[in-house]
Amino acid sequence: MNGPEIPISFAAELSLFLTTGRSADRTPVVTDGVSTLGHVVESLGVPLTEVGRLVVDGREVPVSHVPRAGESVEVRAVERPQRIHGAPLRFLLDVHLGTLARRLRLLGVDAAYTNEDPGDAALATRSAQERRVMLSRDRGLLRRRELWAGAYVYSDRPDDQLRDVLGRFAPELVPWTRCTACNGRLADADKDSVQEQLRHGTQRSYDVFAQCTSCGRVYWRGAHHARLEAIVEEALRDSAP
Numbered sequence: 001m002n003g004p005e006i007p008i009s010f011a012a013e014l015s016l017f018l019t020t021g022r023s024a025d026r027t028p029v030v031t032d033g034v035s036t037l038g039h040v041v042e043s044l045g046v047p048l049t050e051v052g053r054l055v056v057d058g059r060e061v062p063v064s065h066v067p068r069a070g071e072s073v074e075v076r077a078v079e080r081p082q083r084i085h086g087a088p089l090r091f092l093l094d095v096h097l098g099t100l101a102r103r104l105r106l107l108g109v110d111a112a113y114t115n116e117d118p119g120d121a122a123l124a125t126r127s128a129q130e131r132r133v134m135l136s137r138d139r140g141l142l143r144r145r146e147l148w149a150g151a152y153v154y155s156d157r158p159d160d161q162l163r164d165v166l167g168r169f170a171p172e173l174v175p176w177t178r179c180t181a182c183n184g185r186l187a188d189a190d191k192d193s194v195q196e197q198l199r200h201g202t203q204r205s206y207d208v209f210a211q212c213t214s215c216g217r218v219y220w221r222g223a224h225h226a227r228l229e230a231i232v233e234e235a236l237r238d239s240a241p
Contacts, residue, residue: 003033
């Protein structure tokens with residue numbers, strides 16, 4: 001038996017998630033009369049990670065609200081910058097976002113990542129256990145109930161992905177303090193202590209080094225430093241108040 005028919009509208013930026021043929025403009029949706037508003041929104045294709053306020057007849061309601069006949073629903077997008085409460089801001093990225101993970105680490109942002117895919121269930125469980133924001137372009141993963149928090153990455157281009165995440169969460173940036181390989185902390189290192197890991201040309205050409213306190217990888221301002229510096233400078237410029 002069908003339940004009440006409610007008019008529902010979505011913020012324009014949420015339209016890309018909507019099921020085929022559905023518009024973000026206010027259109028009627030027939031509910032079963034018992035499902036929560038959160039369930040209704042997800043059934044239309046929109047992950048709750050991307051939903052900000054749910055407004056019914058001008059008042060904000062929780063996702064547990066059960067819509068009734070005569071009510072009018074407005075689904076708003078997440079407000080930016082989005083504040084994550086309950087734990088320090090840190091991220092977990094799925095297997096497809098390796099470049100984004102390395103760039104976040106370059107900026108000193110805690111970004112857990114592995115290039116082996118453990119599966120959606122394991123990622124969602126880790127998000128919950130470590131209280132990390134799950135970053136993904138997989139809508140199914142973002143709908144998993146186990147997630148502590150999550151966010152859809154809207155672009156497939158690393159430059160745009162980085163701007164998107166920094167603009168959405170405004171994390172504190174502390175460049176050159178994390179290992180881009182393993183996410184560990186970097187510490188200053190003298191040449192003598194790391195010389196066994198350096199090629200002869202590197203030993204002659206460089207004097208300033210850092211070393212990961214977790215995996216031992218050594219860093220110096222080599223041939224790629226100018227490109228990395230450009231990424232850092234742009235991020236700092238865009239994040240400036």
